[in-house]
Amino acid sequence: MVVRFLLGAACALLLTLAGAGALAAEPDRTDAVRVLIDVSGSMKKTDPGNLRTPALRLLVNLLPPDSEAGVWHFAQYVNRITPVAPADGAWRRSALDAADRIHSRGLFTDIGAALDDATEDWRSPVSGERRSIILLTDGKVDISKEDGINEQARADLLAELLPRLQDAGVSVHTIALSRDADQDLMERLALGTDGEFFQVDSAEALQRIFLRLFEQTVERETVPLDGNRFSIDDSINEMTVLAFRGPEGAPARLQTPSGETFGRPGAGDNVRWFHERGYDLITVNDPEPGEWVLRADVDPDNRVMIVTDLQLRTTRLPSNLLAGERLQYAAGLTEQGELITRPDFLQVVEFNVTQRPEDANRGPRWVLRDNGMGEDEQEGDGLFTLELGQSLTEGKHTIITQAESATFEREDRQRVTVYGDPLTIREVALEDAKRLELTPALDWIDPETLQLAATVTRPDGTTRETGVPANGDGIRALPLPESGRGIPVKVEFTLAGNTDSGRRFTTALQPVSVKPLAGATEPAAEPEPEETPPEKPQANWAFIGAVVAAVNLGVFGLLGIGYLVWSNRRGKADEDAGSEDGDEQDIDRD
Numbered sequence: 391m392v393v394r395f396l397l398g399a400a401c402a403l404l405l406t407l408a409g410a411g412a413l414a415a416e417p418d419r420t421d422a423v424r425v426l427i428d429v430s431g432s433m434k435k436t437d438p439g440n441l442r443t444p445a446l447r448l449l450v451n452l453l454p455p456d457s458e459a460g461v462w463h464f465a466q467y468v469n470r471i472t473p474v475a476p477a478d479g480a481w482r483r484s485a486l487d488a489a490d491r492i493h494s495r496g497l498f499t500d501i502g503a504a505l506d507d508a509t510e511d512w513r514s515p516v517s518g519e520r521r522s523i524i525l526l527t528d529g530k531v532d533i534s535k536e537d538g539i540n541e542q543a544r545a546d547l548l549a550e551l552l553p554r555l556q557d558a559g560v561s562v563h564t565i566a567l568s569r570d571a572d573q574d575l576m577e578r579l580a581l582g583t584d585g586e587f588f589q590v591d592s593a594e595a596l597q598r599i600f601l602r603l604f605e606q607t608v609e610r611e612t613v614p615l616d617g618n619r620f621s622i623d624d625s626i627n628e629m630t631v632l633a634f635r636g637p638e639g640a641p642a643r644l645q646t647p648s649g650e651t652f653g654r655p656g657a658g659d660n661v662r663w664f665h666e667r668g669y670d671l672i673t674v675n676d677p678e679p680g681e682w683v684l685r686a687d688v689d690p691d692n693r694v695m696i697v698t699d700l701q702l703r704t705t706r707l708p709s710n711l712l713a714g715e716r717l718q719y720a721a722g723l724t725e726q727g728e729l730i731t732r733p734d735f736l737q738v739v740e741f742n743v744t745q746r747p748e749d750a751n752r753g754p755r756w757v758l759r760d761n762g763m764g765e766d767e768q769e770g771d772g773l774f775t776l777e778l779g780q781s782l783t784e785g786k787h788t789i790i791t792q793a794e795s796a797t798f799e800r801e802d803r804q805r806v807t808v809y810g811d812p813l814t815i816r817e818v819a820l821e822d823a824k825r826l827e828l829t830p831a832l833d834w835i836d837p838e839t840l841q842l843a844a845t846v847t848r849p850d851g852t853t854r855e856t857g858v859p860a861n862g863d864g865i866r867a868l869p870l871p872e873s874g875r876g877i878p879v880k881v882e883f884t885l886a887g888n889t890d891s892g893r894r895f896t897t898a899l900q901p902v903s904v905k906p907l908a909g910a911t912e913p914a915a916e917p918e919p920e921e922t923p924p925e926k927p928q929a930n931w932a933f934i935g936a937v938v939a940a941v942n943l944g945v946f947g948l949l950g951i952g953y954l955v956w957s958n959r960r961g962k963a964d965e966d967a968g969s970e971d972g973d974e975q976d977i978d979r980d
Contacts, residue, residue, distance in 0.1 A: 420519045421457040421608045424474070424508045425449065428527035428567075430465040433494035436528040436568045437593040443489045444666040445596035449524075450485040451664055451671050452604050452630070452695065453477035461488055464504035465496020466533070499529040501575075502547040505555070505562070515559035520706075522607035523555075524600075525579070526565045530572030544575065552582055556891055561585040561709070563603050567593060581834035584891040586709050586807065597668050598691050601632070605803050606709060611696050614792055614801040618684040620694045622647075622677045623798035628697040630673045633686040640686070642670040647680025699726045702793050702800035707778075710834065710889070711808045714897035716779035719743070721758060721791050722772050723800070731772035736760060739795045741774040748786035784810045811899045812885065813842075813866075824904055826881060828858065828866040833890075837864050840887040844868055849877035858883075870904055878903040 427442055446461070453459055459481070460474035471488040475481045505523065512521060531544040555562060563585040564576035573589055580587035586606055588599050604610075613620050613629075622629060633642040643653040654663045654670070664671040670686070684692065704721045711717070721741050723730045730736065741758040756776055762769030765777045778789070791802040812835045813828040830837045842858040848871055858866045870879050883899040 419609075422519055422521050423449075423453065423457060423459045423524065423607050424522070425459070425461045425524045426504045426508055426526065427461065427463050427492060428465065428496075428499060428529065429463045429493050430496040430499045430527075430529060430532075431494055432499075432528055432568075432570075437494065437596075439593060439667075440492060440494070441593035441596050441667070442492050442526065444668060445593075445600045446489040446492065447486055447664070447666060448597055448632075448669065448671065449600045449604055450477075450482055450489065451673075452601075452610070452632075453482075453608060454610050454697070455479075457608050459485070460508070461485055462504060462508050463492070463496075464500060464507075466498040466500060467496070468500065468504045468507045470507070498534075499527060499532040500543075501525070501527060501531050502543055502551055503533075505547070505551055509555060509558065509560060512558040512560055513554070514557065519559075520607070521558065521560045522585075522603075523560060523562045524565070524603050524607070525562060525576075526567060526596075527576075528566070528568035528571050530570075530575065544572075548575075548578065552579065555583055559892075561607075561891075563606065564588070565590065565596070565599055565603075567596070578833060581710055581832075582890040584709050584889065584893060586805065594668075598634070601691060601693070602805060606805060609706075609802075611698055611701050612801045612803070613694050613696055613799045614794075615684070615692055615694055618686065618688050618692065619681060620684070621681050621799050622679050622696075623700075624679045625700045625798065626677060626679075626696045626698045628673065628675050629677045630671065630695040631684060632691075632693040632695070633670045633672070633684055634689040634691050635669055636687060641665065642672070642684065642686035644672060644674075645683040645685060646678050647682060648678060651685065700724075700798065700800070702791065702802050703729075704791050704802045704804070707789060707804050707806050708893055709806060711782060711806050712812055712895060712897045713782065713784050713808055713810050714779070714899065715782070715895055716777055718767075718775060719778050719789075720773045720775045721793065721802070722774065723793055729772045731770065733770060736772065739793055741791070741793050743776055744790045744792075745778075745781055746788045746790060747783075748788070753787070754781045782806065782808045784808050812887075812897070813883075813899060815899075815902055817904060818867075819907060822907070824870050824907065826868045826870065826902065826904065828868070828883075830864055836888045836890055840885060842866055843884045845882045845884075846870065847880040847882075849879065876906055878905050880904075 425446065427446065433442075450459075455476060455478045457477045458474065459472075459477045460470060461472040463469045463471055471491060472481065472485045477485075505525070508523060515521075531540050531547065533543050534540055560583055562579045562583045564580045564587050566573050566576045566587070566589045569589075569591060571589075576589075577587045579585070586603065590596070590599065613622070631642075631644065635642065641653055643651055645651045652658070652661075654665055657663050657672075660675040662673040684694075686692070701724050702721065703724050705717075705719050707717065707719070721743070723736075723739065742755060743758060744755045745753040747753050758774035758776055759766055760770060760772065760774050765775055767773065767775050786805065786807050789804045789806065793800045809832060812830065812832045814831045816827045816829070818825050818827055828842065830840070837860070840860070844856055844858050846854045846856070846868075848854070856868075858868050860866050868881065870881070881902045881904065883902075884896070885899060886894070886896045888894055
C-alpha cells in the first residue's frame with residue numbers, strides 16, 4: 391500500500407514538474423473568455439450606477455486581438471450580445487456597443503441556462519486552448535416562484551452541468567455582487583473548476599475585479615511600473631496604460647521620454663484614449679523608446695501592457711492550491727514564439743520572482759539563474775526555474791515575475807489562493823490507546839482519488855510507515871501505539887489525489903503530536919530477583935582440628951630449626967670478633 395502510494399505521489403510530482411518543461415510550447419495557446427452578465431431586476435439595488443458597463447468595457451479593451459471572446463446577458467432568458475470571435479477591432483467595437491445595453495429589467499435569474507448556453511460548443515477539451523467563464527450575478531438560481539423547482543434546478547446544475555464543465559477543461563470565475571447571492575454555489579462552481587471566487591458588496595469594486603480576472607484568464611505582456619515610471623524599448627509596437635482614478639482624482643497625463651506631456655485633449659493620431667468612470671485607458675502605437683512617466687495617482691492596480699515580439703513566458707499556476715504543495719515554476723523569454731537560449735543575451739538579463747501576500751506590501755523574493763545549480767534544472771536551456779511551496783501559506787498571494795536588462799523590462803502577474811489541510815484530524819480516546827480520525831474538509835477535492843500515508847514515530851525513536859485507507863463513510867482511522875513513558879507519539883501524513891477539476895496534487899499535512907492517555911505513567915520497573923545464598927556445608931570439626939594441629943606443629947618446628955641455626959652462627963661470629971680486636975691493640979702500641 392505504501393509503495394503504491396509513493397509511486398502515485400511520484401507520478402503526481404513529475405506531472406507538476408513537467409509544467410516547466412512545457413513552457414516553450416505555450417506561445418501557440420489560445421485564450422478563450424466568455425462573460426455572463428446578470429441583468430435581472432434586483433441589479434437596480436446592487437448596481438444602481440450600472441457600473442457593470444465600465445467594468446465590461448475595461449475587459450473588452452484589455453483583451454488582445456489573438457484571444458477569443460463572447461458576451462452574454464441573462465435573467466429569465468439568455469441572450470448572446472456579441473459573437474464568439476477573435477477580439478480584434480471589429481469585435482471590440484461590437485462589444486463596447488453591447489456594454490451600453492446592460493440593464494436591470496429582467497425577471498428571474500437562470501444561472502444554469504446561462505452557463506449551458508455559453509458553453510454549448512465546449513464539450514471536450516482542446517489542446518492549446520485555455521477556456522474561462524466570468525460569471526457576474528447578485529442572486530441565486532431563480533427560475534420559478536416555487537422553491538422546490540429552484541432547488542431542483544440548482545441541484546441539476548451541480549450534478550450535471552458542473553461535471554461537463556470540468557470534463558471540457560473550463561474554469562469558471564464567479565463574482566457574487568451581494569451578500570444575498572448564493573455564495574456557496576458561486577464558490578463551488580469556482581473551486582470545482584479551478585476558478586477564482588469573489589464576494590463584493592459594492593459595484594465600485596467591479597473594475598478592479600475585472601482587471602484581476604483578465605490577468606487570470608489572458609496572458610498579456612506587461613512592463614513594471616516603478617512609482618508611475620516605466621521603460622519602453624524599441625521592440626515594443628504598442629503600449630496600453632491603465633490608470634485608476636479616485637472620485638477626486640485629476641485626469642491622467644503621459645510624459646514622453648523626450649519630455650513632452652499630453653493628456654486626453656492633446657493626444658496625437660497614434661493615441662486612443664478611453665476616459666471612463668474610475669479609470670483612464672490609453673493606447674499608444676509605436677511609442678517612443680525610453681523612460682515614460684504616468685502623471686496620475688500612484689495606484690497598485692495601474693498597469694502598462696504592451697505588444698511585442700520579445701515576451702516573458704512563465705509556468706501557468708493553478709488558481710487554487712493546498713498548503714504544503716510543491717510546484718516547479720519556470721520563466722523564460724521568447725522571440726517570435728521561440729525560446730531564447732543564447733548565453734550572450736541571457737547573461738545580461740536578471741530574472742526575479744516576488745511573492746506578495748494579499749495582506750502585506752512585501753514578501754519573499756528570489757533571483758533565478760539558468761546555471762543548473764540549486765533549483766535550476768538544466769544549465770543553458772533558457773528556462774530559469776524555482777520551486778514554490780514552503781512560502782505559500784494559507785491565503786491569497788500574487789506571484790510577480792520580472793525580467794530586466796539594461797535595454798528592456800518585462801513583467802508577469804498571477805494570483806493564487808492557498809487553502810489549509812484538506813483533511814480535518816480528530817483524536818479519539820479508546821479504552822487503552824488512541825487513534826486519529828481524518829475526514830475530508832474541502833469540497834473541491836475528489837475523495838475517491840485520495841491516497842494517504844502516515845509515518846508514526848514511537849517514543850523510543852523508531853518509525854513505522856503505513857497506508858491509511860478510508861472506510862465506507864470516507865473517514866480514515868489510524869490506530870496509535872500507546873506511550874507508557876509520558877512521551878507523545880508524532881505522526882506525519884502525506885496526501886495525494888485529484889481536485890475536482892482533474893489536477894493531480896501531492897501535499898504534506900501538518901504534523902500531529904498525540905499525547906498519551908490521561909493517567910498513563912511510566913511503567914514501574916520489575917524488581918530484580920533476590921539472589922539465594924548458597925547452602926553452607928556442615929563443618930567436619932575432627933578433620934579441621936587435625937589440620938590445625940598439623941599446621942601448628944609445622945610452624946613451631948620451623949621456628950626451632952631457625953633458632954638453632956641462628957645461635958650457631960652467632961657464636962662463631964663472636965669468636966672471630968675477639969681475634970680481630972687483639973691484633974688491633976698490638977699495632978697501636980708500637
